[in-house]
Every structure is written in C-alpha cells, then in structure tokens.
Amino acid sequence: MKHLTEYRDAARVREVLDEIHRLTTRPWRLMEVCGGQTHSIIRHGIDQLLPDGVEMIHGPGCPVCVTPQELIDQAIAIASLPDTILVSFGDMLRVPGSRGDLFQVKAGGGDVRVVYSPLECLKIAQENPDKEVVFFGVGFETTAPANAMAVFQARQLGIPNFSILVSHVRVPPALNVLLSAPEVYVQGFLLAGHVCAVMGYWEYEPLAARYRVPMVVTGFEPLDLVHGIRMAIRQLEEGRAEVENAYARAVTREGNRPAQQLLATVFEECDRNWRGIGLIPSSGWRLRPEFAAYDAAQRFAVEHINTQESPLCRAGDVLKGVLRPNECPAFGTLCTPRKPLGAPMVSSEGACAAYYNFGRVEAPKQPGS
C-alpha cells in the first residue's frame, strides 16, 4: 500500500540503523512524545536495535492516560443518568474511575457507545431526539479539530440534544514543564507527527532554543522512527539544538490552517490538570462562551465526586519518563490489561500496555546488580 509499505521496509530500516551506529559516539537519552510512537518502537523492537547507551524514554502523549480522574468520574456519572447516551472513543471505556469504569455502566444497562468519528454523535442525536447525547471528547491537538467540528456542526444544524464533555490538552506547554523538571533527564525529542500535522512545529522553536535540546518532527512507521532518531542523534553529536522535520510528506511548519481556524472559533486556551504531572498553565482548550450551550459539564450539574486513585499506580512517573513501566512493582502482577490500576495499562497509547502486550515484562538489569 502506497505511503505505508515503503516505510516498513526492513532493509531500509537496517540501513538507517547502521547509519545511527556509525554516527553515535556516546550515550544519549531521547524521548518520543507520542504514545503511538511508543507502541511502534516497542512493537518493532527499535529501541533494542539502537547503539548501547542510546535510550528511548517514553513521553506523556497518551490522552487517555493524562485525563484526570475527576473527569473520568464525571463521564461515568453522566453515563449513569437516565435517558442519556454517552459516546466515546473505544479505549476510554476500560479506564478505571474511582468506582468502576464505563464498561460496568454499560453492563449495568447504561447506554454507552463507541464511535470512530465524533461526527457520528450528531447522527445518534438526530435519531434519538428524546435522549441526551454526550460525547466524551479528550485528546491532543490531533483530535481537537474533529471534536471542534462536531460542536460547530451541532450549532449549524440546530441539534439541541448534543453536548460534549471536553478536555483537550496541548503538547508544547507539557514539554516546557518536563524540560524544567529536575527529575526528568532528556537530551532530545521526537515530536508527535500528527499533532504537528495540525499545529505545525513553529511553537517548538523557542523551546528547542531555550533548553538547548534538538527536536525532530517524526512519523509513526519504523522507517520514520529511525529517520527521526538519526536526525536527533546527528544534532546531538554536532552540538546543534534545532527543530527539524523528519516527516515532511505529512507536516509543514505552519500546519493545517483551516483546522487551526476552526479550533480558534470553538475553543479557547485554559489551564489543565494532567494526571501525574499536575496543573499546567495554558495547556488545554475548553469551549468558548459562545458554545457554552454544548458544554456537558454545564448542562449536567454532576455532584462533587470524591476521587480515588490507586495508591499503587505510578502512572505519573511513567508519563514523565522517570519510571519505565516494567520497573513499577505492580506491573504485570497487580496491574494487567484485564485488571488495570491506571490508564497507561489499558489505553492503546499507554506505555504500560505497550510493554505488557509486546512482552517487555522483565525490568532491565541495573548496572552492577
């Protein structure tokens, strides 16, 4: 298949890996920002083919994982209301809330549905005029244009029984926090290709300059990943710290202007709480006041929920790249995809799920142990 097969060509991947081995003279720590990239790296074992000492640290780019517990509890509470249809992307259903998850609401008779595109919610709302249809809209900049369009279209078409429980997060403010955190030690970044397809990469240029770290816009196929790693290591070896684009077929510096325009029409910046990281100023989007009628958090006055997170789950350390999933004492024993303690074990982009599903069960031996 065009634009896919050629980027999975093992011979080419091996050549780029050889090139990485030739140009690497010392250890480097790189972070891939996006959870989709984490899964691709672990699935293909790319991290194990890198030179000794070159480490891939897994970043916070898993929207389901960074969604705070309060919001998941709020979605569960809304899904439990009568005459309500809660619609979500699939991997949100098994994320544990303080008491149960969305699957359990569904099993108990609640109407919880999974869609591929947020636009499908509008159809569900039109077909069920006597029900409230609520879309649980989380995600990074990649997903935001789709959710923005669902809200915009609901207003255009006059669909009164649709609303959205929205919690969008943005990558650049989170990277700023990670780069200034003393416990996080990363020397270069692979930027999330599809986030940049929407937003461009100009926002990262001040970060690369301020913290003196190379950042390379990177895709998701094996060849894209090794290409991004090669460009980041070359910058490090040459003492440069710039934003480069290893995914030029899909990403421009400016990004997708029509998508950015609709985002600005529907959303405004706000502070957001990130699970495991805490409050990050201006790191999210919420609905503008003009679209408040479609805000599920306002439409459904859900009572204050006492949130409870498992004290054993170290999702926060995993999301910051401080702890590898298989170094967590609960990994694979108390916490598995069937019985997760936290979101990174169930999300299709969670680092814990990647390690579990691709057999990285043993923690690496520490030097000297």
Place this chain on the structure above:
Amino acid sequence: MCLGIPGKIIDIYEQAGLRMGRVDFGGVIKEACLAYVPEAQVGDYTIVHVGFALNIIDEAEAHRTLELFNQIGLLDEELGDGALEPDGTNK
C-alpha cells in the same frame, strides 16, 4: 489516539454542508470529512484521524525522503568491505 493512516481519496461530495469523501485504505473504504483539506482532489493521498483528513501527503517530499534513504543504502554499498562494522547492530 493520534495515529492516522494514509489512504487515497476516491470521491468527494457534500453532506449536511460539509465536504466529505470516501477514502481507500488498501481496500478498506471509509468516509472521511474533508473540511480541513479544501485543496484535496480525487486521487490524492491523505492521513485520516478519527474520521477527518488532516493533510494531503506531499508526493514530492515523500519521494525526497525515500531518495535520502536510497542514498544511505548506496553509501553502504560503496563503502562495502572497507567500512568498519558498526558495533552491536543486531544484538
């Protein structure tokens, strides 16, 4: 969630005021919203995420990237026997 896959636009139409199209992902055909790619034409490749086309794949850039990889390969061949073996390539 931020994964997206490339597919070929096979037709374009309007639905409820939105520009939509059908996209062929290697035999699997799905509908996608084309509102964010006003320049899209039938035959273009696009990356689709949660039912929305995010961009049109730049064929010239795709070609250039693949050329670059070919050059890396060529270099490998040319240096062939004389080049030092990289350490631990396939550990």
